[in-house]
Amino acid sequence: MPYAITSPHYLATDAGASVLADGGSAIEAMVATAAAIAVAYPHMNSLGGDGFWLISPAGRKPIAIDATGCAAAEASIDGYRAQGFDNIPERGGLSALTTAGAVAGWQAALDLLPSHRPLADLLAPALDLARGGIPVSHSLAAASNKVWTDLSNEAGYKTIYAPEGRPLNAGETLINQPLADTLDHLAVSGLADFYQGDIGQTLARSLELAGSPLRRRDLQHYKVRQPQALTTQTRDGDLFNFPAPTQGLASLMILALFDRVRDQAKSEADRVHLLIECTKLAFRARDRLVCDPDHVTADYHRQLDDTHLDALATQIRLNRAQPWPHPAEPGDTVWFGCVDADGTMVSYIQSLYWEFGSGVVCPQTGIAWTNRGLSFKLDDNHPNRLRPGARPFTTLNPAYASLGNGDRIAYGTMGGEGQPQTQAALMMRHLVEGQSLQDSIAAGRWLLGRTWGDTSNNLKLEADLANRIAADLQARGHDLVSVPEHSEMMGHAGAIRRTADGRLEAATDPRSDGRAVVQN
DSSP, rough: EEEEEEESSHHHHHHHHHHHHHTOHHHHHHHHHHHHHHHHHHTOTBBBEEEEEEETTTSSSSEEEEOOBBBBTTHHHHHHHHHTOSSSSSSSGGGGGGGOHHHHHHHHTTTTTSSOOHHHHHHHHHHHHHHOOOOHHHHHHHHHHHHHHHHHHHHHHHHHOOTSSSOOOTEEEEHOOOOOOOOHEEEEEHHOOOOOOOOHHHHHHHHHHHTTTHHHHHTTTTBOOOOEEEEETTTEEEEOOOOOOOTTTHHHHHHHHHHGGGGGGGGGHHHHHHHHHHHHHHHHHHHHHHSOOOGGGGHHHHOOOOOHHHHTTTTTHHHHBOOOOOOOOOOEEEEEEETTOEEEEEEEEEEETTTTTTSOTTTTTTTEEEOGGGSBBSSSTTTOEEEEEEOOBBBOOEEEEETTTTTTTEEEEETHHHHHHHHHHHIHHHIIOOOHHHHHHHHHEEEEETEEEEEEEESEEEEEHHHHHHHHHHTTTTOOEOOTOOOGGOEEEEEEEETTTSEEEEOTTTTTTEEEEEEE
């Protein structure tokens, strides 16, 4: 029975692979993986975070599920200004101002199936991990130490994620019994209980006590959306990504612009330079136009028109870098994907935004809450301004490609600003340079701007890549620095490919704790 799956944590991959090996669907495997990775990588995602799905049944265009949270009904610009804030606080209750959509997204995906295996079976691996404990990864330990100053006074955080009263150390075991109890409860009562039932009531009470503007009615009224996926065409095939409020527009623009200029490239340095220049143009459009999908302008919908892309491409110069820096967005995320025996392929992303999100952790449930609402601006004239019920701009964007030769690829990464850039690097190396998926992901990458754990906005090149092309890029005007090879700041990428004749390939990132499993 052929299948393939990849995720940035081996325990989560194993959870999904066990479902696929038992004849389960790609959607069922992704729910099992999503639940397990929320336990195994708690600094990057949580049941209290958001999710985005691209689900592509064989022979059909992808179905999109937008499971990002909405701003609380009581959250307003005037309300924050009255408390003396010019910006939304980064941590604590006031940063926990959007609902968590991930769990509702799991249910929406499962609802696409005519029937599915018992929810208890899908949640069982995550429940066992939460109850028995996970080995603390180096990534989790580093995040725990990084946030200690900010979160050491958050009682719920300390109870769940600093049980010894100190940051976590790599290699020790972390048990989250309240989260195990939550998963056990949801397995019996159903995922809707997260919003409508006892779990929802407990979460709402805990958030209100922490100072969040969220109330129970915000959870009760939350609904996912199923928008039409964004798409663009290149010489390689049709590319799909997510519309607003995500930066999927930027990811598609980069690849569409590169398709128009890539024939100018004669070297690796040329290709990287051109992709960076495409990124600058795409990010400027993204920052000007992307906001809550109910409030995007007509200009947003024109960005992928051929005439507009043709005109933008004329601004790119092979031997000269455009001015930079530009404001950047951080973000912590997990991407994973799979394909099942029927050929259904899923590209999925799940996130808390910053490490451990808002830092607000409900001790009764073991759930950390997102601070994705930081993307909102307390500016009445900004397109991404805070509005009650609005969805904030998000860096999350799972990707999918249907190639002209009949092959299909699901791909993505974590990493804030780095997500579109890593997607572009992966696809350029795989489709243009002919590298395998694994080599395309493992090869040295670059990052223009800021990603999670970083504050500078210059161009960063991993050492192996910098050794080959840094001098060439500097000569073109790029302000760059070299960073260590396989730096986690470059994100955790992954990809799945199914060829037209059914052969499978999967890859995971050596910068993560991931695993890719293929059964041909």
